[in-house]
Every structure is written in C-alpha cells, then in structure tokens.
Amino acid sequence: MATHNVQAHAGPRRLTYAIVFLILAALTAIEIALSLLAVDPGLRTPVFLILSLAKASLVAAFFMHLRQDSRLYTFVFIVPVILFVLFAGLMLIP
Amino acid sequence: MSEHLTGHADAYRSGRALGIQPLKLGMWLFLASEVMFFGGLISAFLHYKVNNPSPESGLLDVPLVGVNTFLLLTSSFTVVLGLTAIRQGDRRGLIRFLAATALLGAAFLGGQAYEFVSLYGHGVTLNGSLFGSSFFTLTGFHGLHVLIGLVWALSTLAGAARGRYTADRFEGVEVFGLYWHFVDVVWIVLFTIIYLV
Numbered sequence: 001m002a003t004h005n006v007q008a009h010a011g012p013r014r015l016t017y018a019i020v021f022l023i024l025a026a027l028t029a030i031e032i033a034l035s036l037l038a039v040d041p042g043l044r045t046p047v048f049l050i051l052s053l054a055k056a057s058l059v060a061a062f063f064m065h066l067r068q069d070s071r072l073y074t075f076v077f078i079v080p081v082i083l084f085v086l087f088a089g090l091m092l093i094p
Numbered sequence: 095m096s097e098h099l100t101g102h103a104d105a106y107r108s109g110r111a112l113g114i115q116p117l118k119l120g121m122w123l124f125l126a127s128e129v130m131f132f133g134g135l136i137s138a139f140l141h142y143k144v145n146n147p148s149p150e151s152g153l154l155d156v157p158l159v160g161v162n163t164f165l166l167l168t169s170s171f172t173v174v175l176g177l178t179a180i181r182q183g184d185r186r187g188l189i190r191f192l193a194a195t196a197l198l199g200a201a202f203l204g205g206q207a208y209e210f211v212s213l214y215g216h217g218v219t220l221n222g223s224l225f226g227s228s229f230f231t232l233t234g235f236h237g238l239h240v241l242i243g244l245v246w247a248l249s250t251l252a253g254a255a256r257g258r259y260t261a262d263r264f265e266g267v268e269v270f271g272l273y274w275h276f277v278d279v280v281w282i283v284l285f286t287i288i289y290l291v
Contacts, residue, residue: 013178021171025164032160035290045291052286056279063174063275070113076122077129084133091140 020062027051121269125276132280135235136287139228143287148225150218155209156289162205163285166240169198170278173271183261185254192251195274199244206237229288236284239277246270 031051034044061067066074143151172194179187210230220230250270253259259267 014175017171017174017178021167024167028160028163028167031286031290032156035156048286048290052282052290055282059170059275059279059282063170063278064272069118072114073118073122076119076126080126080129080133084129084136087133088137088140091137092144094144 016062020058024055024058027055115265117265117269118272121272125272128276128280132232132235132283135228135232136283139232140287142224142228146224148223150216150223150225153213153216153218154289155212158205158209159285159289162202162209163281165198165202165205166278166281169195169202170275172198173274177264177267177271180254180259180264180267181261185257185259188254188259188267189251192247192254196244196247196251199240199247199274203237203240203244206233206240232284233288236277236280239280243270243274243277246273 031048034047060077066077142148172191176188176191176195179185179191210233213226213229218226218229220226247270250267253266
C-alpha cells in the first residue's frame with residue numbers, strides 16, 4: 001500500500017519538476033537574449049533582478065522542497081537572505 | 095541522568111512529529127551561514143562594480159557562461175529526479191541520475207576553467223585589478239563549492255551502489271540535494287550580478 005502511494009505520487013512529482021526545469025531554462029534563455037540586445041540598462045537591470053529572484057525562488061520552493069517542508073527550514077534560510085538583500089542593496093548606493 | 099536522556103529523546107520525537115529532521119535542519123543552518131559567506135563576497139563585488147566600474151567586465155563571455163548556467167540548472171533537475179527514483183526504491187535510477195549530476199558538475203567546472211584561462215589570456219588576473227580580485231574570489235569560491243559538491247555527489251553515488259539508500263532511507267540523498275541546489279541558487283544570483291547587470 002505504502003509502495004503504491006509512493007509510486008502514485010512520483011509521476012506528478014516528476015511532472016512538476018520537469019515543468020519547473022523548463023521554466024528555469026526558458027527564463028535563462030530570456031536573460032541571455034536580453035543581454036545581447038541593445039536595451040537601456042536602466043530598463044533591463046530591474047528585469048534581470050526580477051528574473052533572478054524568480055529563478056532562485058523556484059529552485060528553493062520546488063527543488064529544495066521549502067514549499068512542502070516544515071516552515072522552520074524556510075525561516076532559518078530566509079532571515080539571512082533578507083539581511084543579505086538589505087546589505088547588498090546598500091552597496092548599490094554610489 | 096536517565097531523566098536527562100529521556101528529555102532529549104522526547105524533544106527529538108517532538109521535532110519529528112512537527113516534520114523536522116535533525117540532519118535537514120542542520121543542513122539548512124549550514125546553508126544559512128553560507129548565505130552570509132557569499133553575501134559578504136557579493137556585496138564587496140557590487141560595491142566595486144558601482145564605485146569603480148571596470149572596462150574589463152566587457153571581456154566576460156555571456157553566451158558561454160549562459161551555457162554553463164544551463165548545465166548547473168540541469169544538474170539540479172537530475173538531483174531531484176534521482177531523489178524521486180530512490181523514493182520509489184529505484185536504486186539504478188538514483189545511480190544514473192547521480193552520475194549525470196556529477197558529469198554536469200564536472201562540465202560546469204570545465205567551462206569555468208576555460209573562462210578563467212581565457213580571462214588570464216586577456217590580462218585579467220587575480221591580483222591585477224580590483225575587478226580581477228573581486229571576480230576571481232567570488233566565482234572561484236563558488237567553483238570550489240561546486241567541486242566539493244561534485245566529490246559529495248560521487249560519494250553519494252558510491253553509497254547508492256553499495257545499497258546505502260532505500261525507499262525508506264534516503265535522507266543522505268536529500269541533504270546532498272539541498273547543498274547542490276543551494277550552489278545552483280548562488281550561481282543564479284552570481285550570473286545576474288556579475289554577467290547581466
């Protein structure tokens with residue numbers, strides 16, 4: 001019974017992982033294409049940052065299972081990430 | 095003494111009941127410390143990039159590194175496929191996907207080595223300029239993490255070949271996966287900050 005349940009869940013899980021991977025690959029392709037186009041840096045920088053945040057969040061949520069695991073893991077990880085974003089943001093001030 | 099030990103056992107069981115696995119929690123705490131480690135290096139790189147923009151950044155080969163990024167993303171995918179395989183009791187599947195992960199990790203390191211040699215050929219060196227120092231320190235430490243992950247992948251692969259993991263016992267694969275995905279997340283951020291922005 002347990003084995004049956006595991007196998008029943010493995011299919012959808014694999015499909016979810018495949019969809020997430022395809023989204024990650026597509027976002028990376030968009031980033032590379034955008035970097036080769038002569039787009040105003042002031043316009044494309046926020047787009048790059050948003051795409052990067054989306055990709056990192058997808059990996060953490062789905063591949064690292066933060067979406068379904070204990071919220072404690074998310075808390076442990078997100079606190080230094082917020083500190084890092086604040087600190088790195090300060091570095092952008094000339 | 096025995097009351098003390100019982101207390102620990104109760105705490106352990108309570109944690110398990112809440113869905114907290116000590117090994118995974120330990121790995122997440124380690125990854126939290128790694129965020130601060132890379133956070134310092136990335137912040138230093140950003141500071142130099144904003145205050146001392148270097149023409150050397152124009153030598154960076156975005157399409158080549160884009161391919162490398164794709165390799166690392168694919169290796170994260172193979173790790174989760176390996177984990178799914180062992181959860182089903184498919185040991186051969188785990189071995190296959192771990193081997194693919196190791197190969198993709200090695201290919202990433204090969205690409206990074208090519209990039210480093212190429213930049214050195216153009217005169218961008220570790221101690222030649224502020225850009226060179228911050229670039230090689232940041233990407234070099236990330237490469238070191240990939241190398242450690244590669245050794246860990248091979249060690250997990252050897253464990254899988256010896257039958258260490260089963261459908262009921264796969265925490266070792268899961269914890270390795272957390273480390274590998276984290277290295278991938280760091281690269282996603284580095285790719286944007288160093289090569290795109």
